Structure formats: structure tokens, C-alpha cells
Amino acid sequence: MPSFNTALTRALGIKVPVVQGGMQWVGYAEMASAVSNAGGLGILTGLTQPTPDDLRKEIRRCKSMTSKPFGVNLTLLPSINPPDYGAYAQAIIDEGIRIVETAGYSPGEVIKKFKSVGCIVLHKCTTIKHAKSAVKLGVDFLSIDGFECAGHVGETDITNFILLSRARQDLKVPFIASGGFADGQGLAAALALGAEGINMGTRFMCTVEAPIHNNIKQAIVDAQETDTALVLRRWQNTSRLFKNKVTNDALKIERESTTGKFEEVQPFVSGQRGRQVFLNGDKDHGVWTAGQVIGLIHDIPTCEDLVRRIEHEAVDVMRRNASLIVEDSPSSKL
Known part of the structure; x- marks a missing residue:
């Protein structure tokens, strides 16, 4: 390799x-x-x-x-x-x-x-x-x-x-x-x-x-690329989070608040609630970060298997792309 x-x-x-x-x-x-x-x-x-x-x-x-x-x-x-x-x-x-x-x-x-x-x-x-x-x-x-x-x-x-x-x-x-x-x-x-x-x-x-928690890993595997939400844009602190009940509640406050006070949404975006998600496995317990890349994730490998797979895939792609380049033959220049 x-x-x-x-x-x-x-x-x-x-x-x-x-x-x-x-x-x-x-x-x-x-x-x-x-x-x-x-x-x-x-x-x-x-x-x-x-x-x-x-x-x-x-x-x-x-x-x-x-x-x-x-x-x-x-x-x-x-x-x-x-x-x-x-x-x-x-x-x-x-x-x-x-x-x-x-x-x-x-x-x-x-x-x-x-x-x-x-x-x-x-x-x-x-x-x-x-x-x-x-x-x-x-x-x-x-x-x-x-x-x-x-x-x-x-x-x-x-x-x-x-x-x-x-x-x-x-x-x-x-x-x-x-x-x-x-x-x-x-x-x-x-x-x-x-x-x-x-x-x-x-x-x-x-x-x-x-x-x-494995439930959260499985939630990522089951998710689509559309299953994230942008929260806190109103306060110029935009975060991409996994779309769940709590993010929906936070977004409702963000859209409908007449005061615009961060204190109204703060309980919903608590980092401690997000931490509990990773411990108790309830994906709807709090907010937690996830990228749109969740749509590309379909398994739960070891890190060794994942990195090795990425290494092999990248080499294969780069070799294939290099093979797309061909030198002009003398006859093609006539």
C-alpha cells in the first residue's frame, strides 16, 4: 500500500x-x-x-x-x-x-x-x-x-x-x-x-x-443529510445540530420570540442536556452537533477499519482519475 x-x-x-x-x-x-x-x-x-x-x-x-x-x-x-x-x-x-x-x-x-x-x-x-x-x-x-x-x-x-x-x-x-x-x-x-x-x-x-451511547451512533446511521438544523442564527451564533424535538422547540422560539432575548431559548440549547444525550442514548433529550455528512454514514466500524478504508478508497480514486489522462498518439495529431 x-x-x-x-x-x-x-x-x-x-x-x-x-x-x-x-x-x-x-x-x-x-x-x-x-x-x-x-x-x-x-x-x-x-x-x-x-x-x-x-x-x-x-x-x-x-x-x-x-x-x-x-x-x-x-x-x-x-x-x-x-x-x-x-x-x-x-x-x-x-x-x-x-x-x-x-x-x-x-x-x-x-x-x-x-x-x-x-x-x-x-x-x-x-x-x-x-x-x-x-x-x-x-x-x-x-x-x-x-x-x-x-x-x-x-x-x-x-x-x-x-x-x-x-x-x-x-x-x-x-x-x-x-x-x-x-x-x-x-x-x-x-x-x-x-x-x-x-x-x-x-x-x-x-x-x-x-x-x-450506541443509540446515538445508530441515529446517525439511520439519518439522512436533511436531518440537521441551523439554530441560534438570530443571535449570530449559528450552530448545525441534529434535528430533533429540542431543536424544533428552539427554532420555534427563535422564529416567534417578540423580545429576541437569548434567555428564552437558552434552556433548550443547554450543553449539559446535550451531554446527557451521549450518556443516556435519548436522541431527543437535548441538542447535539452533527454535520450534513450524516447522510453518508451507514455503519459503525472501528477507527482502524474506518481509516484503513478511507486510505484504500482515496488511493483507488486517485489512481482511477490518473488513468483518465492519456497521451496523444502521433496519429491523433494529424
């Missing part, structure tokens, strides 16, 4: 250019280590841990489960009581992690802190404008998130086919493609559009090792 040789695989020391994105309440050691052991890059989700010390413990636990490279995600989001991002960043650094995925608002200070100790930083962006700002901060890779993605999709509604081509045209820093990827055909397409690899979240949720 031939090996991939992209800027991403070379920089991170991984075999297959597939990154498991940071996912709240999913990015535990079980998930990250399984992806890394399969040849991709596993990612722990920093803020899934309640304190920086808990994150230290989770990093050590992940190290006991894999000898391969893995990273940590740190997402900075507006909050009434924001976590101590600096302390989380320091915990990541102190534990010897040198691959970090960042996302969110005003990441400058955190990125500076990581770069000062030689970390490789992958920063997630939903627009080229934000990507260019991140380049100025010194990030090593950009994760370009199309409108198809789960979670925070931005407010510009630009799908990956356009966004990745714009990234290829304008960005001077290597990038990976995020949103809408589940198979080797997608990886081959991303590479053709100029990306150095792909980032997958929802697809990795639907694996044997994903630390969520």
Missing part, C-alpha cells in the same frame, strides 16, 4: 492525512488514541475536562493508550463565565503536547503562547477573512470549515467546494478541509482542491470507540 506524503503527514508524523476534530463530550482519550493508533491524528477536547488539572490527567491517560502523535483542541467561545484558557493552555504545554487545534474568538494570546514553545497549531476558520487573520498570528495549518460542518458554521453559508478553492487561491499557509467528509472519495476530492488532508468529526462519532 503506498503512503501519503502531504504537508500534514510530514509535519505531524502521521500515516493518513485524516484529523479527528475536537468534539465536546466526545474527544476523550478513548477516541483520540483510537484514531492515532489507526494512523490518523486523534484530538482530545480540552474543555470537555472540567479543570486544567483534569485535562493533564486525560492527556496522561491518552499517552498510556497510544505511542502515536495526538493533539488537544482548545476552543475559545463567548461565555458569561469563561474558563481560564491560559491555564488550560499551560496544562497542554506542560504535558508535552506539541500539536494543538485552536478555534473560536480572539485566539491571539493562546496561539502566541503555543507558538512560543514550538507547538504546531491548526486553527479552524469558516471564512477566508478569518483565515488570513490567523495566518498573521503564525498558525502552521488552517482547518477550513465549510457550511456543511457540525457545530459552529459561521454566518456566511459558504460550502466547501467554493471555500476550499478560495483557500487554494488566497492562502499562503497549508490547509486541511473540514465539513462533509466521511470517506476516501472525500479525501481524494479535498486533496484535488488543494488541501493537505481532511478533518472529520461526525464520522468519528459513529465508530466503535467513540465514547457515546
Whole structure:
């Protein structure tokens, strides 16, 4: 089997250019280590841990489960009581992690802190404008998130086919493609559009090792690409979530509220209720993120089987596409 040789695989020391994105309440050691052991890059989700010390413990636990490279995600989001991002960043650094995925608002200070100790930083962006700002901060890779993605999709509604081509045209820093990827055909397409690899979240949720209830994995398998909803657009904080009873209730308030106060919808979009979904297996208990890629997911493989399948599919597609090019014969030029 031939090996991939992209800027991403070379920089991170991984075999297959597939990154498991940071996912709240999913990015535990079980998930990250399984992806890394399969040849991709596993990612722990920093803020899934309640304190920086808990994150230290989770990093050590992940190290006991894999000898391969893995990273940590740190997402900075507006909050009434924001976590101590600096302390989380320091915990990541102190534990010897040198691959970090960042996302969110005003990441400058955190990125500076990581770069000062030689970390490789992958920063997630939903627009080229934000990507260019991140380049100025010194990030090593950009994760370009199309409108198809789960979670925070931005407010510009630009799908990956356009966004990745714009990234290829304008960005001077290597990038990976995020949103809408589940198979080797997608990886081959991303590479053709100029990306150095792909980032997958929802697809990795639907694996044997994903630390969520099997009912939720089966809900993803049973879903169609139309089974997501965009919530919180009224407050310029649009998130793509799995379409269920709670998202429908939240959208009704969003459409019909005469005050426009976020407090009216807040109980419906509680992150704690979403966490319980992954524990109790009731897909309608709360809101939870899922991308349109759910329409492409039809099984629950191990991470090893999934990454290997993606690797083989991508190689097969790229070889087939190369075979479509033929040299002109001398007679055809007459």
C-alpha cells in the first residue's frame, strides 16, 4: 500500500492525512488514541475536562493508550463565565503536547503562547477573512470549515467546494478541509482542491470507540443529510445540530420570540442536556452537533477499519482519475 506524503503527514508524523476534530463530550482519550493508533491524528477536547488539572490527567491517560502523535483542541467561545484558557493552555504545554487545534474568538494570546514553545497549531476558520487573520498570528495549518460542518458554521453559508478553492487561491499557509467528509472519495476530492488532508468529526462519532451511547451512533446511521438544523442564527451564533424535538422547540422560539432575548431559548440549547444525550442514548433529550455528512454514514466500524478504508478508497480514486489522462498518439495529431 503506498503512503501519503502531504504537508500534514510530514509535519505531524502521521500515516493518513485524516484529523479527528475536537468534539465536546466526545474527544476523550478513548477516541483520540483510537484514531492515532489507526494512523490518523486523534484530538482530545480540552474543555470537555472540567479543570486544567483534569485535562493533564486525560492527556496522561491518552499517552498510556497510544505511542502515536495526538493533539488537544482548545476552543475559545463567548461565555458569561469563561474558563481560564491560559491555564488550560499551560496544562497542554506542560504535558508535552506539541500539536494543538485552536478555534473560536480572539485566539491571539493562546496561539502566541503555543507558538512560543514550538507547538504546531491548526486553527479552524469558516471564512477566508478569518483565515488570513490567523495566518498573521503564525498558525502552521488552517482547518477550513465549510457550511456543511457540525457545530459552529459561521454566518456566511459558504460550502466547501467554493471555500476550499478560495483557500487554494488566497492562502499562503497549508490547509486541511473540514465539513462533509466521511470517506476516501472525500479525501481524494479535498486533496484535488488543494488541501493537505481532511478533518472529520461526525464520522468519528459513529465508530466503535467513540465514547457515546450506541443509540446515538445508530441515529446517525439511520439519518439522512436533511436531518440537521441551523439554530441560534438570530443571535449570530449559528450552530448545525441534529434535528430533533429540542431543536424544533428552539427554532420555534427563535422564529416567534417578540423580545429576541437569548434567555428564552437558552434552556433548550443547554450543553449539559446535550451531554446527557451521549450518556443516556435519548436522541431527543437535548441538542447535539452533527454535520450534513450524516447522510453518508451507514455503519459503525472501528477507527482502524474506518481509516484503513478511507486510505484504500482515496488511493483507488486517485489512481482511477490518473488513468483518465492519456497521451496523444502521433496519429491523433494529424
